[in-house]
Amino acid sequence: MRAMASESERVIEISHLRKQFKKLVAVADLSLTVHRGDVFGFLGPNGAGKSTTIRILLDLIRPSRGEVKLFGLPLRSNRVSILSRVGALVEKPDFYGYLSARQNLQLFGKMLGNTTNKQIDAVLETVRLRDRADDHFKSFSHGMKQRLGIAQTLLGNPELIILDEPTAGLDPEGMKEVRDLIIELAQKNITIFLSSHLLHEIEQVCNRMAIINKGTLIVEGFVQELLRQGPMVLIVEVDQPAVAAPKIAGLNFVQRVTTDSRYLKVELQYQDIPRLNQFLLLENLQVFRLQPQTSLEDYYLSLVQG
Amino acid sequence: MYNLICIEWVKTFRKLRTYLGFLAVGFFLPLVFIGIKFGGGVTAAQQFGPFAHFSEYFVVMGNLFNCFFVSQFMMMTFFVHIPFLIVLVGADMVAGEATSGTLRMVLTRPPSRLRMILAKIFVSLAYTALLIGFMAALSLGLGYLLFGSGEMLLANGGIYIVTASEALWRMLFAYFLAFLAMSVVASLSFLFSVLVENAIGPIIGAMVVVIVCLIISQVPLALFEAIRPYIFTTYSSVWLKMFEGVINWRLVFTHSGYLLLYIIGFFMLAYLLFRRKDILS
């Protein structure tokens, strides 16, 4: 968990952002802050306003009201200097099909200034596309296209990377690669603003997050802190689940116990997990697994639906 | 800015669609010339023009049916055919990128929308110039090989015969004025391209506007008289002035000025719309 950064290190500042398309209010009144070094998860159901917000951050859409600052500078009046420090992938990666991967990156690199072929090779190596660098983009699989999209965001050594559903359409292996890459980038103190539907992905890579619904911010904060605010579901795997279940249900700090075929799901607070562990050991039960289930899903659903 | 122009150049000239215009001209023009040359022989009327009527009393020498005559004939395609080839590229400049999604990708990069669109405008105009230059070179070059050179007959308020050297600069100037006229078409299709997200609409829309305006310009109806001064096709035939015996330079510069205004106006409107456009694709 990264400590909260100081005032001077605010990378993204959104203040009372509103965007209305005729009668549709896509973003109602959104305010949030992203600090340097954060891996910030941006969650919300379909139509919540995530993509609209991201597009506003990248000056693809003009806000109806409100202010957006990146690196402490207003976006509208400092677009060029800001975007030269930002790498972004909005929705699916669309490149020029009649150009090769390398040519596409050269083209985008030219817009940043003079990106060298060495730098292009380096980013291609990072996303494991070096051996397909000279193949036309239109011949790429979905995963390869996604990786090239991420490679494009890495050009110019950005300080902020904005990713809108970067693992969409990827197989599990591809998803893991992207997650690992994000973690690797975060370790280099690159700020990452990440929008995704995959809650476990957010939970695994993000340190801070915000959830919006119907264009309005519902919650914002550190992931772990937020998760602890709500109930946790713990997967408990013991040698005698039928024996353990009633005993656990009788504990006063356990809210609920449900039984699956091989394991138990126990609802309790995060801080009571060691107590449960101790109880099971005292009951001479062999404990194979104590795993928190993706409680972010429950937390998210409770916020969005509730 | 140079980098952006290079990028737009690569994007435009790596597309097959860009070469359709060159292919069309490169196929059609030689076909017509060869048909004229070898199709049935040149009659006296064609070779000597109106002077064929004098053949009983005069010995008429020379060849008026030369590269300048056939090139002049081919310039009639500047009314409808060439505009279509121009809008194929102009209409695709922004709308095509919107359709493919690359516009979204490109606009997340640092260069301002103004510089982006200026680069696109430059390449649009460059394509127009190249296509017309190609047509001029092919027309005059192939025309010279097949029909030779010679004087040019002009018939406006009298019969004028101009020397080959004068005919050449008149032709070149005519092609330049035609470039101005076609640039208006390019700028109009570019404007339409900014408005929508699919290139087909701007292509059809621009051609409809060109044809309708052409009808208004040419059909002598009292109703159209009031509108005529305000539509660009009234001035698009400025290149024809180079084929008048005595060139009305005042009119040439005036009409050229109007065309320039249309070019600047359409492009400026395109930029203003593009600057405020929400990229939702």
Place this chain on the structure above:
Amino acid sequence: MRVRGLLIAMLFLSFTLTMNLATDGRIPANPIAVNPVTRVSETVLPTFAAILDSMEAQFKRIQDYQTTIDMVLDVKGFHIPPMSATVYFKQPDKLHFEARGFALLPRNAVMMTPELLRKLAQQVEVRTKEQLDKRSTYHVVLKPEEKDKNIEVVVDVWIDAERWVVLKVRTESNRFGWMEVVNQYDQVDHQFWLLKQSRVQMEIQKEIMQRMPRTGIGDADRREHRNTLLDEFFGTGQMFISFRNYKVNQGLADELFQEEKK
């Protein structure tokens, strides 16, 4: 003695006047008289055949020639830069023309050979012997036969009675209009009288001019030019032709005169 002399003079004058009236039944339509004609009464005129024989005797001395001609056209409604061409001639009537560019040459200016005169003489009349620019000439009127019976052509030719060359030709056609060619000659190689200058005046019929293209191609402004052809002076004017660089009897090959197949 004085009265008798006066009577003879009066008889002579009245006879002359009568002869003038008899021989000159047509007043020239052309108001522009370049060379005033002084008629000399002749009781006996040679036949046309005799005139042609004399012309041929002179002309046959020239087996062939080539010359460079420069032409300047000054006809209302026509704007043609000065033209230049090379004319090749070989006996009896072979002609070949070469021009680098466009050139318009009146046939009557170069083609009035004895052979051609003979061909035109379906109807011929040696009308009179006249003074033309201080040269004594035979005025011959020819009416060639036209294939189209609706066309009437009259050719008046004035032939130098000493040099046996054509000094003036006037062609009048009810279809084309009229054309008058006045020639000046120079002696080439100290022996051959060949053309030095020709002045051609013409008036082209409105019917011919109306076949001319009125405007250029596809021009919306063409209405301003439409009335030009109604100008009554459109198609009237003159042409100046000069001949230089003669090369006579060089032995021109017959192949030069073979017509190119189009």
